[in-house]
Amino acid sequence: MANQSGQIYGLTILSPILEGDTLDIAHATALRWYLASLPRDHTSPFAQVSSTHFARLVVMDDVVFVGAPAIEEHLKSRYLVFETNFDGDLDTYLTRMAKEIPGFVDSVWKHCVGYPGVADPTAFGAYMKKCQIETTFFFADVNNKTVQQNLKALQLQSALSHFIGQNQGKPAAEIQKSFGVLMQHLAKAPAPLPGGKDSEKTAAEDRPYDR
Amino acid sequence: MIDSAKTASTKIDVTDIQGFALKGYNFPYARYLLLELCHVNGARDFIGQIVHHLTTGERWDEKPVSTVNVAFTFHGLAKLGLPEPTLLSFPVEFQQGMKARGEILYDTGKNGPEHWEPVWRDNRVHVWLAVNAQTPAALEEQGALLLQIANQTGGAALLQAQDAHAIFIDGKPTTKEHFGYTDGFGNPDFKGAERDCVPGQGKLTADGKWEALATGEFLLGYADESGELPVAPIPHLLARNGTFMVYRKMHQNVATFRSFLEGQGRLYPGGKEKLASKFVGRWRDGTPVELSPDREDPALVADNNRNTNFTYGKDLNGLRCPVGAHIRRGNPRDAFGFNGELVNRRRIMRRGLTYGTYVPEGQPVRDEDEHGIIFMALNASLFRQFEFVQQQWIEYGNDLHQGNDKDLVIGNHGGRGKSVLQGAADPQNPPFICANLPNFVELRGGDYFFMPSLTALQMIASGTVDPR
Amino acid sequence: MTNINGKAYAMNAITPMKPWKTPILRVLFFVLGAIKPLQSGLKNLSFIHFARWVIIDRNQFPHLGPEQPQEELQYDYLIFFSNFNGTWNQYIDAFSAVLSTGLNAIWMWSEKFPGSVPVTPFKSYINQVQFDTDYYYNAYPRAATNDVKAALRVQDAFTDFAKTSQTLSPAEFEKAYLEFLVRVQADLGSTGMAPVGT
Numbered sequence: 001m002a003n004q005s006g007q008i009y010g011l012t013i014l015s016p017i018l019e020g021d022t023l024d025i026a027h028a029t030a031l032r033w034y035l036a037s038l039p040r041d042h043t044s045p046f047a048q049v050s051s052t053h054f055a056r057l058v059v060m061d062d063v064v065f066v067g068a069p070a071i072e073e074h075l076k077s078r079y080l081v082f083e084t085n086f087d088g089d090l091d092t093y094l095t096r097m098a099k100e101i102p103g104f105v106d107s108v109w110k111h112c113v114g115y116p117g118v119a120d121p122t123a124f125g126a127y128m129k130k131c132q133i134e135t136t137f138f139f140a141d142v143n144n145k146t147v148q149q150n151l152k153a154l155q156l157q158s159a160l161s162h163f164i165g166q167n168q169g170k171p172a173a174e175i176q177k178s179f180g181v182l183m184q185h186l187a188k189a190p191a192p193l194p195g196g197k198d199s200e201k202t203a204a205e206d207r208p209y210d211r
Numbered sequence: 212m213i214d215s216a217k218t219a220s221t222k223i224d225v226t227d228i229q230g231f232a233l234k235g236y237n238f239p240y241a242r243y244l245l246l247e248l249c250h251v252n253g254a255r256d257f258i259g260q261i262v263h264h265l266t267t268g269e270r271w272d273e274k275p276v277s278t279v280n281v282a283f284t285f286h287g288l289a290k291l292g293l294p295e296p297t298l299l300s301f302p303v304e305f306q307q308g309m310k311a312r313g314e315i316l317y318d319t320g321k322n323g324p325e326h327w328e329p330v331w332r333d334n335r336v337h338v339w340l341a342v343n344a345q346t347p348a349a350l351e352e353q354g355a356l357l358l359q360i361a362n363q364t365g366g367a368a369l370l371q372a373q374d375a376h377a378i379f380i381d382g383k384p385t386t387k388e389h390f391g392y393t394d395g396f397g398n399p400d401f402k403g404a405e406r407d408c409v410p411g412q413g414k415l416t417a418d419g420k421w422e423a424l425a426t427g428e429f430l431l432g433y434a435d436e437s438g439e440l441p442v443a444p445i446p447h448l449l450a451r452n453g454t455f456m457v458y459r460k461m462h463q464n465v466a467t468f469r470s471f472l473e474g475q476g477r478l479y480p481g482g483k484e485k486l487a488s489k490f491v492g493r494w495r496d497g498t499p500v501e502l503s504p505d506r507e508d509p510a511l512v513a514d515n516n517r518n519t520n521f522t523y524g525k526d527l528n529g530l531r532c533p534v535g536a537h538i539r540r541g542n543p544r545d546a547f548g549f550n551g552e553l554v555n556r557r558r559i560m561r562r563g564l565t566y567g568t569y570v571p572e573g574q575p576v577r578d579e580d581e582h583g584i585i586f587m588a589l590n591a592s593l594f595r596q597f598e599f600v601q602q603q604w605i606e607y608g609n610d611l612h613q614g615n616d617k618d619l620v621i622g623n624h625g626g627r628g629k630s631v632l633q634g635a636a637d638p639q640n641p642p643f644i645c646a647n648l649p650n651f652v653e654l655r656g657g658d659y660f661f662m663p664s665l666t667a668l669q670m671i672a673s674g675t676v677d678p679r
Numbered sequence: 680m681t682n683i684n685g686k687a688y689a690m691n692a693i694t695p696m697k698p699w700k701t702p703i704l705r706v707l708f709f710v711l712g713a714i715k716p717l718q719s720g721l722k723n724l725s726f727i728h729f730a731r732w733v734i735i736d737r738n739q740f741p742h743l744g745p746e747q748p749q750e751e752l753q754y755d756y757l758i759f760f761s762n763f764n765g766t767w768n769q770y771i772d773a774f775s776a777v778l779s780t781g782l783n784a785i786w787m788w789s790e791k792f793p794g795s796v797p798v799t800p801f802k803s804y805i806n807q808v809q810f811d812t813d814y815y816y817n818a819y820p821r822a823a824t825n826d827v828k829a830a831l832r833v834q835d836a837f838t839d840f841a842k843t844s845q846t847l848s849p850a851e852f853e854k855a856y857l858e859f860l861v862r863v864q865a866d867l868g869s870t871g872m873a874p875v876g877t
Contacts, residue, residue, distance in 0.1 A: 016741060040817075046816040054729055055815075058810065066695060066790050066791040067791055070695060073695075077740075077748065083760045113744050135732075136731075139718065140728075141824045150822075153827070153831045153833065164860065176852045180845050195817070195818060196685060196817070
């Protein structure tokens with residue numbers, strides 16, 4: 001199935017955007033401004049729909065004219081491109097969008113033609129599928145782990161790296177005991193939030209050379 | 212993919228190219244005169260006279276006692292009255308200058324311009340006028356002569372004379388630097404350069420041999436490794452046979468390094484020298500770790516057919532040479548697969564020299580004492596070559612699969628960060644982590660320079676550079 | 680617009696194709712999908728999290744209602760989406776250097792494609808056909824795909840070692856721990872922020 005690689009689903013949606021002569025601000029413009037205002041970290045709507053690995057929204061104004069002798073042509077509508085890579089099946093994902101981030105979905109897709117709202121997740125799902133474009137070729141470097149599995153692994157990698165450095169040169173029995181403690185720690189630790197922390201908060205940690 | 216066998220052999224006009232770009236002189240003394248240009252006519256006059264003293268790339272029957280070479284910052288070229296469109300055709304990074312590229316290069320914090328020597332802080336350095344000499348007397352004589360010309364023409368004022376010299380041990384010049392490592396291996400071979408190919412210095416061919424790199428990686432006006440002429444300033448005559456140079460004064464915190472090595476060396480089962488070899492990928496005597504991970508090998512060091520003739524393809528996990536070792540970061544060879552193709556356009560030609568008084572091991576030394584390396588590297592594209600290596604392979608590690616970990620020896624660590632030295636399941640050679648790394652090296656200034664051909668210099672001196 | 684989130688870059692590119700060429704490309708993609716070794720180049724470059732190509736026939740643009748005009752296009756369109764690590768220049772340099780045959784096979788059907796070698800005209804073309812992302816979300820912004828894979832390998836090793844780590848004698852533990860270290864030693868790079876885009 002071209003939309004799928006392993007257990008990752010690659011969804012591509014092109015939703016035609018409403019046009020209108022009587023508007024102060026075009027739907028596409030308002031949509032752009034809205035998207036620009038959204039957080040992109042752990043408070044992102046896609047962090048909420050936590051099966052999302054990577055997602056993007058793009059207001060596609062037109063096709064590209066690559067220059068003569070190619071023909072110049074134009075789209076009659078603008079399209080909202082939604083490209084997302086997530087765990088699991090499509091129906092579950094669309095239902096989660098409708099149920100868990102309805103405000104966001106409304107704010108985005110209200111600008112699009114034929115949007116039925118999210119009150120009825122089935123209708124919403126059907127609408128989105130009408131806008132779905134089949135992926136022709138999908139490449140996924142890691143296609144067998146969920147977002148949570150990746151995050152847990154990253155958490156473990158960081159903790160272990162720190163542990164190894166801290167315990168270098170210590171007597172074996174001591175390391176063994178500390179390792180047991182580490183194992184318990186990691187088993188109990190909650191999975192890190194998807195989306196990462198606000199970059200401001202990690203500035204000091206990431207730019208140590210600024211001290 | 213470019214079929215090397217079919218490409219024309221490159222004939223380069225060595226008398227038009229400055230010698231510094233074509234060969235390492237290996238003279239033990241140098242003085243870099245950093246000059247400010249005064250006004251356009253005097254400046255052109257000055258260059259017009261200097262040209263007669265320049266050392267080109269022509270073959271020497273007998274080595275001269277001293278050499279002279281010159282290069283300009285963007286502001287220097289502007290002061291020489293090059294037309295505006297010409298100036299604007301220079302690469303963006305050269306126009307901006309190295310200081311403005313600080314975010315890209317990780318020249319922040321301790322390496323930031325606020326810590327640089329004043330001479331480098333305000334774009335006043337216009338000219339790098341370099342004397343390399345065999346003796347201190349020759350150095351003084353040539354230096355004085357050049358300054359006399361500057362005075363007579365009223366074209367240039369001396370901002371700083373940066374001296375550099377090889378470290379002498381037992382009265383003989385060495386290629387050692389202040390941390391005790393033997394430097395100077397592995398400069399890239401390129402087509403048309405006079406010297407013989409040294410195995411390991413060029414690029415890998417499909418059948419595992421070594422071949423010279425395309426000339427255009429190091430000189431403008433010649434085809435480069437991607438099958439085109441490198442992006443270059445216009446007009447062609449101005450750019451051709453020229454190249455770009457980065458100059459960085461790298462202060463070395465010798466006390467910190469020595470005490471770090473002592474302390475960690477006590478914890479490391481293989482001992483201090485072995486640990487030191489893992490930081491760099493060469494033992495301090497120059498033996499490459501990849502070929503000889505367990506001991507120094509003077510015969511190997513002395514043999515140019517072997518001392519840089521190795522690949523990492525069979526050591527992808529770093530058991531022999533750690534994956535993040537300095538020379539492996541600077542030139543990953545085939546470590547990324549694809550027979551080294553991803554590395555061929557990231558090579559730089561190094562010409563550095565140490566400065567400051569050498570303090571032998573065991574004698575007291577202070578970080579703040581003046582010692583370090585004047586690092587200079589030549590390449591056709593600062594952005595694609597030097598800046599890339601600095602940003603992606605030295606101050607970052609993703610391509611080497613080392614995440615955000617930096618080069619242990621020269622990275623801008625700020626007291627944090629770590630380096631993993633891979634090893635074996637052998638208690639004498641175990642994996643070892645060095646953490647909480649300090650800055651062993653600090654940047655004290657520098658800039659980007661354009662090193663023109665002799666033809667270009669004549670054009671600049673006579674004010675006959677026209678825009679296209 | 681935001682093309683970058685953490686270590687990932689969201690590239691979008693759209694190119695026109697004469698409709699008679701589209702079926703050829705579809706077959707090519709089918710072959711590419713069926714023959715795994717053809718994907719090995721992408722895997723070995725190891726700087727793409729996810730990427731996809733989407734062919735939209737000229738009649739296939741979604742039409743949702745009478746108020747929306749029907750598209751009347753002469754070209755089919757190939758859209759490319761990539762989530763990659765590294766800078767824009769680095770990414771394209773690498774593709775041009777080692778995957779040019781594959782790239783050419785995919786894009787040669789697009790109008791005015793200049794070939795992926797040499798790299799300067801190729802970058803020029805991409806500049807023309809790339810369009811920018813308005814909103815980009817990344818679930819693990821501090822991790823490149825190399826970091827994710829390294830972490831997964833470390834986790835496997837940890838799980839294996841943890842099974843017996845507490846029941847060994849100290850001497851046995853010492854030996855097993857050393858072997859464990861060797862197993863994970865190349866995969867311990869720290870995660871964090873990406874270098875600035877250039």
